[in-house]
Amino acid sequence: MSVTDLRPNLDYWQERVDMAAAFRWTARLNLHEGVANHFSLSVNDDGTKFLMNPNQMHFSRIKASDLLLLDANDPDTLDKPGAPDPTAWGLHGSIHRFCGHARCAMHVHSIHATVLASLADSRLPPIDQNTATFYNRYVIDEEFGGLAFESEGKRCAAMLTDPKVKTMIMGNHGVMVIGDTVAETFNRLYYFERAAETYIRALQTGQPLRVLSDEIAEKTAQELEEYPEQDVRHLAELKAILDDEGSNYAS
Template sequence: MEITELQKDLAATFRWTARLNMHEGVANHFSACVPGSTTDFYVNKAGIHFSQIKASDLILVTKENINDLKNEPNLIDPTAINIHGTIHQKVPHAKCIFHVHSKYATALSTLRDPIMKPIDQNTMIFYNRVSVFNEFGGLGFEDESIKMANALGNKQHMLLANHGVITTGETVAEGFNYLYYFEKAAETYLTALATNKELNVVSNEVAEKTAQETSDYPIDLAKLHLEQIRLILDKEEPEYKN
């Protein structure tokens, strides 16, 4: 079967996430729906380190084979197929889903109040655009995944209290770009909190305006970001496309 550009894009994001040290070895998972579908999606094969994932390591999950794949935990991590399968099905706007336990997003998720205040451009990107799943009940098996999907609702991203983060996008580039900037935003916010000085929080109006301006930016920076990542990987780790 021919490897698609969608698979190559997704494989590149795994490799880059490893370079950024935002991975947990062979844990965590990304997925992307086949164009035109909300039920069929690619997700990473179980047991492969993020730094080693290739396009051919992405397994196609369909509405016809999903139940069979749930019985093959050595092929797809059970939490991956449950979390991504459930969210893709129940939240149609989540075409691509990125889930990690990265350092700063996870630290943020452990705070009693994990909502980032709008203190810089990166934190403002996520103003009023992140839901919080406050009902941690164990690993992301079926019941937990249904609660996650319900908590995401019409928001684009979700902080999983005591767990990590999920970002989504219409494209691989968009979803990954949000993941990248969420981690940067969380790092800035936690660093600012660590000073024990009063935060200079912008007004709700300015935060919303900045978030909307970012969303409506005339240049597709997410697409350019992923293109540059792939250019680097094409030179340094071209096997990611295989």
Template sequence: MNTYSNLTAQAERIDLAAAFRWTARLAMHEAVANHFSLAINPAGTRFLINPNGRHFSRITASSLVEIDADDPATLARPDAPDPTAWGLHGAIHRACPHARCAMHVHSVHATVLASLADSRLPAIDQNTAMFHNRLAVDDHFGGMAFEAEGARCATLLADPAITTLVMGNHGVLIIGRTVAETFNRLYYFERAAETYIRALQTGRPLRVLPDDIAEKTAREWETYPGFADAHLSELKAILDHEDPAYAS
């Protein structure tokens, strides 16, 4: 590996560690469950993931575990990931090379949405519009995300246009090309779900955007120059000042 690749690999570890730390600050984590992963080879099958049982607020760049989705002996390793992390993220990185980064949480509003009989997210503002025609809903929860359940969920992300999977009765899974893109999407999905749920609580009719305007807005989000990178860069700047150990 050349010097540039070494620097790139370290930068990606730092980005992922920052995403863990900030997710904990937003209280979008759950105990020592939930996992983020990032592919590090062209095929997408080798990836970084959080170590088993480590709280999001204690993740560091160096503590991330590198595993191979095609290695059946992974769970026998001394540093084996959580079995559900292997089941879900291993399946995604094995089957969906376009999903370079995957973030799965049971955040409050996303999980409330996943618990509704209709877990679709209508475009009622510009944040909800970000996910217009880019969201799939899994209506067939089959238990915890061990290998069979993970493989089934991965099939729902086969279309590269789908960036977000509402896992019915479970939570949400977000994919993207980079840590910045995926975390930004995760942040906005939780905000969008909260807006929708609070709107439902009023009992008043929703002002749903026309499909063409919702699609236009979603595309504008996708092409907004540098927004996701700037978001993560600012979060890292705050962490560098307040909690620099994340990058170690």
């Protein structure tokens, strides 16, 4: 029996399993920040009820049953036992409160994305297929205001109201990616970090960049958006590897 068949009596079990797998792989790929950073997933129609990781639990240990079920419209959330991290609540609660299309939100301080966010010019030019994926599909936050408590979270959420924009390069901070599902969002997070690494390494050569034309960059981005099931199959393969290893992520 696969560990994914072991289903405790918890709501939204498959969503929990997908989230737990994403946490485990984020840690394995060293995209995490110890016991900081947060992922969330809406589970109701208006997007205000969401799953999120517990306060300061390492991504490599998170299980499906560990995830918190929160209500973005509950003003007493931080006063309850087992409350989430205040900055996670400020950022993700605001996103799920004000951006109904952001069903899933993943925020990390991964190395190359954060290097990009630390440059005076944080644009990501389309120099290969991965960087072209994000052409005209990201926004740069130029106004970092400190830790993402509620007011900062609300300010960030206001930058994600355009459904076409699914990546926010958070100047001086890291990256936020959003999507409809865990699979889509994790796939976007993974490829953004790959894209940022390619660009940073290209800059390190000191050689001129071979930048794609606007026409080809947009064409490539559209083709990748329409590519069938890559995100679903990506996450399914990652879960299969965890299952083969006997991981307890789906418990």
